[in-house]
Amino acid sequence: MTKKIFTNAEKGWERGVIASKIANDLPHASYVNLGIGMPELVSQHIKDDREIIYHSENGLLGMGPTPNENEIDFDLINAGKKPVTILPGGSFCHHADSFSMIRGGHIDYCVLGAMEVSVNGDLANWSTGKGIPAVGGAMDLVAGAKNVFVMTQHLTKEGKPKLVEKCTLPLTGSGVVSRVYTDYAVIDITKEGFKIVEINENLSIEYLQTVTEGRVYQ
Amino acid sequence: MQINKIKTEIAEMLSDVFDGATIMVGGFGEAGSPIELLHGLIDHGAKDLTIIANNSGNGRVGLGALIGQKQVKKVICSFARSAKGITFQELYNKGEIELEVVPQGTLAERIRAAGSGIPAFYTATAVGTPLAIGKEEKIFNGKKYILEEALNADFALIKADVSDRYGNLTFKKTARNFNPIMCMAAKQSLIQVRKLIEPHQTNPENVITPGIFVKKIIEIDNPIIETNAIEEELIYP
Numbered sequence: 001m002t003k004k005i006f007t008n009a010e011k012g013w014e015r016g017v018i019a020s021k022i023a024n025d026l027p028h029a030s031y032v033n034l035g036i037g038m039p040e041l042v043s044q045h046i047k048d049d050r051e052i053i054y055h056s057e058n059g060l061l062g063m064g065p066t067p068n069e070n071e072i073d074f075d076l077i078n079a080g081k082k083p084v085t086i087l088p089g090g091s092f093c094h095h096a097d098s099f100s101m102i103r104g105g106h107i108d109y110c111v112l113g114a115m116e117v118s119v120n121g122d123l124a125n126w127s128t129g130k131g132i133p134a135v136g137g138a139m140d141l142v143a144g145a146k147n148v149f150v151m152t153q154h155l156t157k158e159g160k161p162k163l164v165e166k167c168t169l170p171l172t173g174s175g176v177v178s179r180v181y182t183d184y185a186v187i188d189i190t191k192e193g194f195k196i197v198e199i200n201e202n203l204s205i206e207y208l209q210t211v212t213e214g215r216v217y218q
Numbered sequence: 219m220q221i222n223k224i225k226t227e228i229a230e231m232l233s234d235v236f237d238g239a240t241i242m243v244g245g246f247g248e249a250g251s252p253i254e255l256l257h258g259l260i261d262h263g264a265k266d267l268t269i270i271a272n273n274s275g276n277g278r279v280g281l282g283a284l285i286g287q288k289q290v291k292k293v294i295c296s297f298a299r300s301a302k303g304i305t306f307q308e309l310y311n312k313g314e315i316e317l318e319v320v321p322q323g324t325l326a327e328r329i330r331a332a333g334s335g336i337p338a339f340y341t342a343t344a345v346g347t348p349l350a351i352g353k354e355e356k357i358f359n360g361k362k363y364i365l366e367e368a369l370n371a372d373f374a375l376i377k378a379d380v381s382d383r384y385g386n387l388t389f390k391k392t393a394r395n396f397n398p399i400m401c402m403a404a405k406q407s408l409i410q411v412r413k414l415i416e417p418h419q420t421n422p423e424n425v426i427t428p429g430i431f432v433k434k435i436i437e438i439d440n441p442i443i444e445t446n447a448i449e450e451e452l453i454y455p
Contacts, residue, residue, distance in 0.1 A: 057322060058246045058392050074248055074445055075393040081247035092391055094398040094426075095246070095272075096330040099323030103343060122346075132310055133319045134299040139349065140323030143342040174346030 012183025012200055018151060020045035021198070022111055022181050025149075026052055030108040031101070033057070033141060036080040039111040039151050053089075055107055057137040059098040062090020079137065102137070103144040110145040112138065114152040114180070116167040119214035121177040121189040123150065124169035135172075142173035154182035154211060163187070163194060164213040184208055193217055222383045223435045224414065228258035231408045231434050235264045235373060242329070242374040242400040243271040243281055247300075248444035250393035252377040253280040255410050255436075257454050259375070260284055266291045270329070270369055272322065272396060274298040274306035277448035283455070285309065292316035294369065296325050302448055321349065324366050326399060332368035333402025333431075341366055374404035377441065378427070381411040385432025386425040394426065401431040410438045 013021075019041035026032055026042070028050035034040050043065070046052050054063040057079040064085035067073070072083040086092075101107055116124040123142055126135045142148050152162055163180065179197070180187045185208055186197040193215030199208060209216045225231050232255070235241070241259075245251035259267075260283060267290045274293050275282030284290060286305035298306055298317055309315040320328065321343050331339055340363035344350045354365040376397045378387040387409065389397055401407040414437045442452070 056392075058249070058395050060392050073391065074443055075250070076391040077247060077249050081249075086391070092389075092394055094394050095322075095326040095396045096399050099326045103323050103327070103341065127348075132298050132307065132317070134297040135319055135321050135349065136297045137322040139321040139347060140343045143345065144323070171347045 011202065012154060014183075015041055016045070018181050018183060021186060022149060022151060023047070025179075026050070026109055029053075031055055031061075031106065033102070033107050033110040033145065035110065035112040035138075035141075037113055039113060042111055042151070055098075055101060056084070057098055057102070059093045059095055060084070060086060060090065061093070061101070062087045064090070099137070099140055102140050105144055105146060107141070107145045109147045109149060110141045111149045111151050112141065114150045114162060115169050116162055116164050117150055117152075117177050117180055117189075118164050118167045119189070119193055121175045122167050123148070123172045123177050124167040126172045127170045129170060138172050142176040147178050148173075148176050150177050150180045152180065152182055154184040161211055161213045184211065187216075220383070223385050223429070223432060224383050225434050225436050228254065228436060229262070231255065231436050232258050232262045234406060235259065235262055237264050238266045239264060239372040240268040240270065240370070242371040242396075242404050243269055244374065244376040244395070244397040244400050246272050246392065246395035248276065249391075250377050250389065250395050250397055251280050251444055252375045252410050253442045253444065253447075254438045255375040255377075255408060256280045256284050260287050260289070260455055263289070265289050268292045268294065270294045270371055272296050272325065273300060274303060276300055276302035276444060277304060278453040279442065279444060279447045282306070283453070285315065288314070290315060292318065294318040294320060294325075296320055296322035319349065325369070326396065328366055328369040329396065329403045330399045332370045333399055336368060338365055338367045340364065369403065371400070371404040372406065374400040374407040376401055376407055376409045378409050378411045380413045380415055381409060381432070381435050382415050382417045382420045382429075383435070384417060384429035385409065385427075385435055386417075386420050386429045387411070387427040387432065388424060389426055398427045398431075401427050406433040407431060408433060409435045410441065411435055412439055412441065413437065
């Protein structure tokens with residue numbers, strides 16, 4: 001099946017706006033794992049009315065922001081292997097314990113990027129099918145976290161829908177995604193299709209349907 | 219006579235390593251990477267090694283250097299891609315090295331299982347993905363799981379922060395990562411440690427890896443920092 005290509009895509013929400021929508025949906029006292037890249041922005045938008053504890057797969061609970069240049073310690077890094085800090089109340093553990101937090105269902109929310117999300121909640125975000133295959137912790141996160149949020153642009157760089165009837169790329173997990181935040185809309189995965197929670201104020205539902213494969217409804 | 223696992227020469231640490239051995243290499247990226255022991259393994263010259271690690275090395279130091287010397291036939295890891303990776307990528311693209319991709323949590327659990335005498339376990343991770351192909355499936359309470367087998371090793375090369383002569387180890391910050399479970403899973407865990415202390419200085423409350431899981435220890439008080447080594451374009455040997 002050839003996918004529709006949209007060259008004149010509407011201007012959607014900025015990344016910071018998407019991040020703040022996710023931040024508002026994370027309840028006080030949640031344990032959260034933010035994926036590398038765009039999801040990392042979420043931590044900058046948490047309001048003062050709540051405290052969120054960040055988990056990093058490499059054995060760090062209570063992760064803090066990037067350190068100043070003179071405080072960098074290459075023994076204190078995040079899952080993306082970048083220097084980070086640890087906040088008061090944080091702790092270190094070994095890898096099996098860290099992944100027990102994930103696989104044992106103790107992480108409340110994880111926020112990940114996506115290449116494709118299907119209408120039944122399948123996620124593809126680890127492999128384009130080309131190059132050296134590398135999965136990291138993505139399959140554990142989607143299988144184990146209580147809620148799997150996806151943060152992504154609605155369309156690929158080539159203008160193709162990322163929300164699809166069926167994923168064509170290798171899956172990260174099957175039926176795992178609960179909610180998708182894009183520059184066009186916030187969408188829940190339901191048995192009836194992609195349910196619109198919020199739509200970008202500049203877009204109509206009809207337009208959203210044209211840039212989404214699979215049924216969109218409100 | 220006292221128990222004393224401390225060695226003074228890296229060659230002594232690696233004296234039992236043989237061609238075809240399966241070797242776990244601790245660390246996550248560069249945090250906890252036992253670079254001096256890996257360089258010792260290059261000097262040792264063992265070939266046809268299977269390496270179990272999270273990554274596949276950066277630049278031409280440590281694991282990157284060992285792979286570059288063509289001493290490794292297979293890598294079992296979760297993430298073999300890296301901006302600074304050179305040697306694995308070169309050999310992989312030429313078809314000269316095997317790769318088994320394992321989800322990171324499954325990798326950790328397979329290692330822990332090996333260290334605890336558990337031959338296999340069921341997990342939900344990777345169900346419905348290409349990494350589940352060929353694996354036994356079973357349904358528990360209506361949910362699908364796949365069977366994953368323990369990962370044993372002949373040796374583990376580990377970097378710790380502090381040890382006494384019994385091998386009671388502590389690790390620094392996120393440099394702990396895979397190290398404690400690899401010490402448990404290998405027949406011989408070989409530890410390079412930043413600082414040796416006397417047993418009476420060890421606080422038993424703070425020991426992360428008890429000495430029963432440790433075979434040999436060597437003090438390397440000022441280990442190579444991978445990022446700096448790559449910036450300085452260090453090449454080993």
